[in-house]
Amino acid sequence: MDETQIASLLKSSDIFPLPQSLKLSYGTAGFRGDASLLDSTVYRVGILSSLRSLKLKPSTIGLMITASHNRVSDNGIKVADPSGGMLSQEWEPFADQIANASSPQELVALIREFIEREEISIGGGGDVGEVWLGRDTRPSGESLLRAAEIGVSSVSGCVAVDKGVLTTPQLHWMVRAKNKGLNATESDYFESLSTSFKCLIDLIPVKKLESSKLVLDGANGVGGEKMEELLRGYLRNLDVEVRNTGRDGGVLNESVGADFVQKEKVVPLGFGVNDVGVRCASFDGDADRLVYFYVSSGDKIELLDGDKILSLFALFIKEQLNTLEGKLSRLGVVQTAYANGASTDYLKGLGLDVVFAKTGVKHLHEKAAEFDVGIYFEANGHGTILFSESFVSLLVGKQKDLSEGSDEYNAVSRLVAVSNLINQAVGDAISGLLLVEVILQHMGWSVQKWNELYKDLPSRQVKVEVPDRTAVVTTSEETEALKPLGIQDAINGEIKKYKRGRAFIRPSGTEDVVRVYAEASTQEDADSLGDSVAQLVKSFLGSG
Numbered sequence: 001m002d003e004t005q006i007a008s009l010l011k012s013s014d015i016f017p018l019p020q021s022l023k024l025s026y027g028t029a030g031f032r033g034d035a036s037l038l039d040s041t042v043y044r045v046g047i048l049s050s051l052r053s054l055k056l057k058p059s060t061i062g063l064m065i066t067a068s069h070n071r072v073s074d075n076g077i078k079v080a081d082p083s084g085g086m087l088s089q090e091w092e093p094f095a096d097q098i099a100n101a102s103s104p105q106e107l108v109a110l111i112r113e114f115i116e117r118e119e120i121s122i123g124g125g126g127d128v129g130e131v132w133l134g135r136d137t138r139p140s141g142e143s144l145l146r147a148a149e150i151g152v153s154s155v156s157g158c159v160a161v162d163k164g165v166l167t168t169p170q171l172h173w174m175v176r177a178k179n180k181g182l183n184a185t186e187s188d189y190f191e192s193l194s195t196s197f198k199c200l201i202d203l204i205p206v207k208k209l210e211s212s213k214l215v216l217d218g219a220n221g222v223g224g225e226k227m228e229e230l231l232r233g234y235l236r237n238l239d240v241e242v243r244n245t246g247r248d249g250g251v252l253n254e255s256v257g258a259d260f261v262q263k264e265k266v267v268p269l270g271f272g273v274n275d276v277g278v279r280c281a282s283f284d285g286d287a288d289r290l291v292y293f294y295v296s297s298g299d300k301i302e303l304l305d306g307d308k309i310l311s312l313f314a315l316f317i318k319e320q321l322n323t324l325e326g327k328l329s330r331l332g333v334v335q336t337a338y339a340n341g342a343s344t345d346y347l348k349g350l351g352l353d354v355v356f357a358k359t360g361v362k363h364l365h366e367k368a369a370e371f372d373v374g375i376y377f378e379a380n381g382h383g384t385i386l387f388s389e390s391f392v393s394l395l396v397g398k399q400k401d402l403s404e405g406s407d408e409y410n411a412v413s414r415l416v417a418v419s420n421l422i423n424q425a426v427g428d429a430i431s432g433l434l435l436v437e438v439i440l441q442h443m444g445w446s447v448q449k450w451n452e453l454y455k456d457l458p459s460r461q462v463k464v465e466v467p468d469r470t471a472v473v474t475t476s477e478e479t480e481a482l483k484p485l486g487i488q489d490a491i492n493g494e495i496k497k498y499k500r501g502r503a504f505i506r507p508s509g510t511e512d513v514v515r516v517y518a519e520a521s522t523q524e525d526a527d528s529l530g531d532s533v534a535q536l537v538k539s540f541l542g543s544g
């Protein structure tokens, strides 16, 4: 790193001092916090993205400004690697270090040490690093994006490209496509999704169901807007009514959206008794999560969460794979400790290979990539289906040899179309919704019929505010607490009191809370187990 580069970094970092008492961690899904405190963080992650692009050159890195399901006054930033997946976990400690550096001098020293260790060469002449920036609809997004641009371009030879307002999965998709040398604009994304969706519709053998309207809750965020764009420009015949678009004064994620619906299990704003029985879906604030529901009565809903979506996808994929001659592939599904116990029983009953990962899609993605076809979902609705490149090539080769219209040809064509429809980079509410819709039509199922695949065990989630959530340390599966000492024995004591009782605690990686999950054979029991474990958290850690 030469003197001019050092001077440039010192100068730009002076504009973005670290707010006092801010302690940041890259967490489950990037840095998050109150938007007014994040300029320096975003600027520094801009620098990191440039270094990542230089390290892996020639490659484009993505940088998304969003705080997903968090409140509107929060914001955050996460990095997409050239594959379109999450930033390699090996770089997270460096992200934490630079985000917390207390002075420009410390920041430069850390960068200097890191680029030497990683053997990154800066300033080779010409523009060699490229970072694509996207943001959700949060009002703070635009100024934070400017800070990110300054960070990116303060590394010599790197350019920032503002891609505007996007869903998180759109940016990941575009980054992946760009690095594969494919067309990578937003309209290419819409084109790819709509073409493969239409192909799957055409492959439905017998139309068993009159397609009925779907009502979508857009969480007053970017997802509703983009869904409308897709419907207007590419899928005119798809009957979807979008509510909570953010245009009618509604607030992002406030009593709306996938996180609210999944955690509270009540109707989002804008939905009610007139919608009883109608198929409805909710996106989260940056449209990487999808859940379905229908109103049963009053404000009560029947929730079809990520586990149910996973089960539907697994059934459909398995049906296609079974139609192929010979055993060509390994199909696996990945869940977390938050998966409803009934869903795991159901998936195992289908004879599927079920594996568990830690919370956070980066962990699930990694495990799913070990299969030829790996389906992963968090209960909250974040998930996708990964197809290995070799399996897709095998399918494409097979398609050429088979006679058009045969059962096997159709099954192969469906699998190829799914691999194009479903986002291979990251969970994507829009592409997930399209796949659910097509599978329901293929099966001839209503949302109620789909819901009957299995009955969820009653569960309860509680957030507990404590003075220091890092005092909770769990095992790698996150199902047992190692610290504070004694708390796990106390939790086990509570669990024992309930039929089919299961409960665990872990510190959230996106909010300043300890999360409690409880499951039991009745709702009263799940609530009571959740409450007593929350009480234990308070008595061991104190109230926040």
Ligand SMILES: CC(=O)N[C@H]1[C@@H](OP(=O)(O)O)O[C@H](CO)[C@@H](O)[C@@H]1O
Pocket: 028, 029, 068, 338, 359, 360, 361, 378, 380, 382, 507, 508, 509, 510, 511, 515
């Ligand atoms: C219980 C739960 O829903 N946790 C969510 C939440 O993480 P926490 O670390 O639990 O705050 O946000 C993550 C990012 O969206 C998501 O991956 C994860 O599943």
Ligand SMILES: [Mg+2]
Pocket: 068, 069, 284, 285, 286, 287, 288, 289
């Ligand atoms: Mg999200």
